[in-house]
Amino acid sequence: MPVVAVPFDAYGGAIYVPAVIKGDSVWLMLDTGLSRTGLDRDWARTVGIEPVPASSTAVVDTIRLGELTLANHRVALYPLHGLSEASGRLEVGLVGHDVLQHYAVEIDYRQRRVRLFDAARYHYRGAGTTVRFTADADLPLLRAQVKVRGRRAIPARLLLDTGASGLCLILTTSFAEQHGLGTVAPAIQAPIGTGLVGELHGTIVRLQEVRLGGLTVPSPTTGLGGEYKGFLSRTDIDGVIGNSVFEGTRLIVDYVGRRAIVEPRPVDGSPCDFDMSGLRLAARGPGLAHIMVDYVVPHSPSAEAGIAVGDELLLIDGRGVAAGDLSDARKALRADGEVRQLVLRREADTIRVALKLRRLL
Structure with missing residues (x-):
């Protein structure tokens, strides 16, 4: 029987679990790639949590996660405002390795449930694919191989990071440089993610495949680090592998057994896709109510239509995006061949654009 069993909200491709902190009901992101559980420092101050x-x-x-109560738990205080703008949702906090390491963590992406089992008593019986952790890492660092078309497979140490959504993989700058991945084409120069240190820049490509033990993921969308910032500067890992790879599966992260188990294997085809408009959007302003154009990919449908950084997106096909959420807006812009009718505001002007979406990679 699990120690904890809770539903999760898959907003934006991440995993948010319900929690209660000082009597407030909140959603916390489940983040296997984060060392210490933490809260947004500004939000913490509003509920009377003061730094040491x-x-x-x-x-x-007390922090309550379903039936589990963490008493007098030390948390990090993070600046999460940038993550909130990138996700379009107020990021209150994250559950990290310091909590998860005591359990076998089962994430059922189809049923949208997270279960925590007593790791010392956990026994897996099933036909899932097992991927071992590397011997020298506390975090779930997986042995993998990445394959570029026309080249031999490259061994890689990939951190299993459920806090990463969007791209299948993000590889560190030193790993990308060491293996000459900057020559992979086609490629998009663009922000590749947002971390605790802010926006991360690099190049987005599709590799031929990534292999995790007996599991093969074809055509993974991959960010190649282009700067030495945040985890992109690390040398103890070669990159991170995110939620998109495991969507539709049941993933078990067994910390005591030092393994990840995936069942069933993902179906044929790439489980993660990329934006088809050329727009990078962010939520700004009070209540994160304004959906702003943060970046435009050169030579993309949006660039060709004249959309510019700083434009505010008001409507997609007649639906107000501020009344919905940023996640829905991004989904609407990932439909190959569809024409989306956009209404944007640029200073005092209203702009109407018929945007035909297409694959950029």
Whole structure:
């Protein structure tokens, strides 16, 4: 029997689990790639959680995750405003390795449920594909191979990061440089994600495949680090593998057994896709109510239509995006061959665009 069984919200491709902190009901992102559980420092202050003197941590009386209660738990205080703007949702906090390491964590992407089992007593019986952790890592660092068309497979240490959504993989800058991945084409110069240190820049490509033990993921969308910033500068890992790879499966992260198990194997075809408009959108302003154009991919449908950074997206096919959410807007812009009718605001002007979507990779 699980110690904890809770539903999760898959907003934006991430995993949000319900929690109660100091009597407030909140959603926390489940993040297997994060060392320490943390809260947004501004939100923490509003509920009376003060930092320990001369530190960026705090002690929280109680954090409840379903049936599990964490008492007097030390958390990091993170600046999560940038993540909130990137996701379009107020990011209150994240559940990290310091909590998850005591359990076998089962994530059922189809049923949208997370279950935590006592790791010492957990026994897996099934036909899932097993991928072992590397021997020298506490976090779930998986042995993998990445394959570029026309080249031999390259061994890679990929951090299983359920806090990463969107691209299938993001590879560190040193790994990309060492293996000459900058020559992979076609490629898009664009932001490749947003982390605790802010926006991360690089190049987006499709590799031929990534192999995790007996599991093969074809045509993964992949961010190649283009700067030494945040985890892109790390040398103890070669990259991260995110939620998109496991969508539609049941994923078990067994910390004591030092393995990840995936069942069933993903169906044929790439499980993760990429935007087909050329727009990178972010939520800004009070309540994150304004959906703004943050970046336009050169030579994309949006660039050809004259959409510019700083434009505010008001409507997609007559539906107000501010009344919905950023996740829905992004989904609407991933439909190959469809024509979307966009209405945008540029200063005092209203702009109407018929945008024909197409694959950029």
